[in-house]
Amino acid sequence: MAYTDTVRAETPLLEITGLSKSYGRHRVLTDLDLTLPPGIHALLGPNGSGKTTLVNVLSTLIPYDAGEVRVLGLDPRRDRKTLQGLVSLTGQYAAVDEKLSGTENMLMMGRLFGLSRRAAAQRADGLLERFDLTGAAGDRVATYSGGMRRKLDIAAGLIAQPQLIFLDEPTTGLDTRSRQALWDEITALADSGASIFLTTQYLEEADALAERIVVLHDGHIVADGTAAQLKARIGGAAIQLHDDAGHILEEIPTRGSAIDVARHLDAVARARPDVDVTVRRPTLDEVFLELTGEQAGTADQQDQGREGVAA
Ligand SMILES: Nc1ncnc2c1ncn2[C@@H]1O[C@H](COP(=O)(O)OP(=O)(O)OP(=O)(O)O)[C@@H](O)[C@H]1O
Ligand SMILES: [Mg+2]
Missing domain, CATH: 3.40.50.300 (P-loop containing nucleotide triphosphate hydrolases)
Known part of the structure; x- marks a missing residue:
């Protein structure tokens, strides 16, 4: 050894x-x-x-x-x-x-x-x-x-x-x-x-x-x-548009590069100058869904046992 x-x-x-x-x-x-x-x-x-x-x-x-x-x-x-x-x-x-x-x-x-x-x-x-x-x-x-x-x-x-x-x-x-x-x-x-x-x-x-x-x-x-x-496998950041209450109005996928995000943001700014936006990365849940066609669990579901996990 x-x-x-x-x-x-x-x-x-x-x-x-x-x-x-x-x-x-x-x-x-x-x-x-x-x-x-x-x-x-x-x-x-x-x-x-x-x-x-x-x-x-x-x-x-x-x-x-x-x-x-x-x-x-x-x-x-x-x-x-x-x-x-x-x-x-x-x-x-x-x-x-x-x-x-x-x-x-x-x-x-x-x-x-x-x-x-x-x-x-x-x-x-x-x-x-x-x-x-x-x-x-x-x-x-x-x-x-x-x-x-x-x-x-x-x-x-x-x-x-x-x-x-x-x-x-x-x-x-x-x-x-x-x-x-x-x-x-x-x-x-x-x-x-x-x-x-x-x-x-x-x-x-x-x-x-x-x-x-x-x-x-x-x-x-x-x-x-x-x-x-x-x-990154399922694409780049997405731009989310929100209403005043924070509800998502629309989600715009991007390729994730600065230039592509900027291009989409620019279009949004011209069409809806006052709308709230966030840019978010895809979650691993989305990756899993994309890869397997199945929903994986989240740690929060652990407390409820395994019912939350589709097999
Ligand atoms: N000793 C065994 N004899 C026959 N089949 C088995 C045996 N052990 C596992 N299997 C089968 O092999 C497959 C994979 O089982 P495994 O236990 O490796 O999965 P797992 O990913 O660990 O699942 P879990 O999340 O439920 O623990 C299942 O279809 C299971 O029925
Ligand atoms: Mg196991």
Whole structure:
């Protein structure tokens, strides 16, 4: 596991070519190509698009059928054991032991990753504190709320300070405060040198956190870029005309260049000199709709469960 910082900086986080995966005759991932540098990246897609399947393949949990996969430069098939010591996966559904306390769960995970009892205990205290679980640390997990379990699960996945952290829908089911705390934690982890690959159905989340956003639809990568690049794909800024009450009267698409925006604004100014205008960038929601023909969720819908997400 002699992965020096130099090696890390030069090695792509993920290198995937022609990756396919089927369950029986059902093809779930089709011919995926993807290269990502170290950093925070988001895999965005609706229910059933293949997010969990991809994350499970990359974290060595399940096998794949075809293609080449490198994670931190390692082959999940050949270098499975080494890779398992460098990455952690927090799955979509909390995998904590109900019969144990929060602290005991953390210690168990620490031991699993080969930490000494003392190192595990120290790290467990710090993480429980950061996730606001210190007060409940001695209680059995059976008495925890869903959100508390989720946070404990994520904290446990971080105990060994992995180089690459997979988080499968980490904020689904968390309240606004916990979601923000987790976003802060993810950013702090990245600042300390870890890479994060998270799945989400929420554009807002990908937009807030990720350097690169990979959009998965029906087992295909339909887009891959920065939030700004994805937004640029559906054209430039739009000019909105408002009435006095702020209602949108008209929206005029532009190509986004200064000259094109100016040309349209000029036409508006001549026709309706007193109308209020704003110039706005397309939202990621619009990008998603354009790319997949489906509406993605927004983080606000999380509190209402998944009903808001068309699959
Ligand atoms: N173990 C399995 N056996 C058979 N089919 C599976 C299995 N796991 C997933 N699938 C199928 O693969 C497809 C992709 O599932 P996956 O769980 O990867 O999607 P997802 O994007 O994570 O969805 P969600 O947002 O609901 O978590 C779905 O059609 C699902 O039914
Ligand atoms: Mg999933």
